[in-house]
Every structure is written in structure tokens, then in C-alpha cells.
Amino acid sequence: AQRVTQPEKLLSVFKGAPVELKCNYSYSGSPELFWYVQYSRQRLQLLLRHISRESIKGFTADLNKGETSFHLKKPFAQEEDSAMYYCALRGGNFNKFYFGSGTKLNVKP
Amino acid sequence: GAVVSQHPSWVICKSGTSVKIECRSLDFQATTMFWYRQFPKQSLMLMATSNEGSKATYEQGVEKDKFLINHASLTLSTLTVTSAHPEDSSFYICSATLTSGRLHEQYFGPGTRLTVT
Numbered sequence: 001a002q003r004v005t006q007p008e009k010l011l012s013v014f015k016g017a018p019v020e021l022k023c024n025y026s027y028s029g030s031p032e033l034f035w036y037v038q039y040s041r042q043r044l045q046l047l048l049r050h051i052s053r054e055s056i057k058g059f060t061a062d063l064n065k066g067e068t069s070f071h072l073k074k075p076f077a078q079e080e081d082s083a084m085y086y087c088a089l090r091g092g093n094f095n096k097f098y099f100g101s102g103t104k105l106n107v108k109p
Numbered sequence: 110g111a112v113v114s115q116h117p118s119w120v121i122c123k124s125g126t127s128v129k130i131e132c133r134s135l136d137f138q139a140t141t142m143f144w145y146r147q148f149p150k151q152s153l154m155l156m157a158t159s160n161e162g163s164k165a166t167y168e169q170g171v172e173k174d175k176f177l178i179n180h181a182s183l184t185l186s187t188l189t190v191t192s193a194h195p196e197d198s199s200f201y202i203c204s205a206t207l208t209s210g211r212l213h214e215q216y217f218g219p220g221t222r223l224t225v226t
Binding site: 042043044045046086090093094095096097098099100101102 | 141143145151152153154155158160166202204206213214215217218219220
């Protein structure tokens with residue numbers, strides 16, 4: 001069965017510090033992995049996806065199939081990065097999404 | 110960009126009544142929409158997959174007779190919570206799939222806050 005695990009509920013860092021939000025997954029096939037972000041009082045929006053191998057707002061994430069991980073990283077956190085971050089896996093019929101429990105990132109000034 | 114709307118944004122209903130929530134893709138057609146439920150400070154739980162012109166498929170543990178889904182057109186899916194009870198109070202979120210070639214992009218609605226008294 002598919003599963004997405006985000007072990008940290010809350011991550012607090014100071015502005016300018018590196019940040020890493022952890023995500024591990026289990027899936028029998030070849031999944032697509034995503035990171036979604038939800039800023040305060042806003043809807044969920046796509047941050048990045050593993051197939052694009054892109055950097056969005058300074059964030060990157062590398063899919064490690066050996067470790068079944070898709071950790072989100074940013075070298076220098078900014079206050080505006082404070083938000084809820086959800087790791088998601090897409091797979092199976094109808095390309096369903098399965099979300100992790102989310103990590104709240106709090107970047108302190 | 111693609112926009113998904115939900116109506117109403119919040120609703121209060123009495124226990125035992127039914128409430129309908131609409132999910133619309135405003136500027137694109139979506140053959141597939143998803144319905145999620147989010148409890149406070151928790152993740153999104155996939156409830157069901159709504160397919161235009163066919164029956165919805167429900168995730169394990171979700172009562173299909175309790176949560177009726179109708180995907181009547183390529184731009185509209187509705188979720189009806191029947192005989193609502195206080196434990197159905199939650200934040201309900203829909204998403205719609207925009208398909209372009211081999212790319213399937215997911216766009217989320219703003220959510221509907223349901224409070225059952």
C-alpha cells in the first residue's frame with residue numbers, strides 16, 4: 001500500500017539557516033513525488049515535482065529511490081517560507097494523490 | 110493559471126440534515142476530480158475520486174452512502190454529506206486534474222468548512 005511519511009510536525013529555523021523537510025514513501029510501483037505548500041489562509045499549491053528536477057523559490061528535492069525519500073531542502077530559509085509543507089505521492093488508478101501529514105515550517109527573524 | 114472554486118466556503122447545518130458542496134473548474138475541463146477531508150492540524154485524507162459520467166470510487170473506510178458524489182459535467186463535481194452528524198464537521202477540499210498531453214496537473218479548491226451542530 002502507498003504511504004507518505006513526514007516525521008516532523010514542526011520545524012523551526014532562523015532566517016538564513018538551511019532547512020530540510022523530510023519525506024519518506026512506500027509504493028509498489030514507480031511513484032511521482034511532489035511537494036505542496038499551503039501558506040496561511042491560502043489554498044494548497046504545487047511547489048515542485050520530482051520529474052521536473054527544478055528549483056522553486058530556492059527549494060529543491062531529490063528523489064532517492066534507494067532510501068525511498070524525497071526530502072525538501074533550501075540552503076537559506078526566508079521568513080516568507082513559513083507555511084505548511086506536504087509531501088505527496090501520485091500513483092495508481094486515476095493518478096490519485098496521497099499526502100503526508102505535513103510539516104509546519106516556521107522561519108524566525 | 111487554472112482555478113478551482115468551491116461553494117460554499119463555509120456552512121453550518123443541523124444534525125440530521127444534508128449539505129451539498131460544489132467544486133468547479135473555472136477555466137478548464139476536468140474528467141477527474143478528487144475530494145479530500147482535512148481535520149484540524151492534520152493532513153488531507155483522500156475520500157473519493159470523482160469521474161465525469163461514471164460512479165465515484167471511494168477510499169477504504171469512506172461510506173459511499175454517507176458522502177454522495179456526483180460529477181455531472183466536466184467542470185462540476187458535488188459532494189453531498191447526507192444525514193450530517195457533528196463528527197462530519199471538517200474541512201472538505203476538492204481538486205481537479207488538468208490534463209495536457211502526458212502531464213496531469215492537480216489544482217486545489219480553497220476548501221469548504223462544514224460545521225454540524
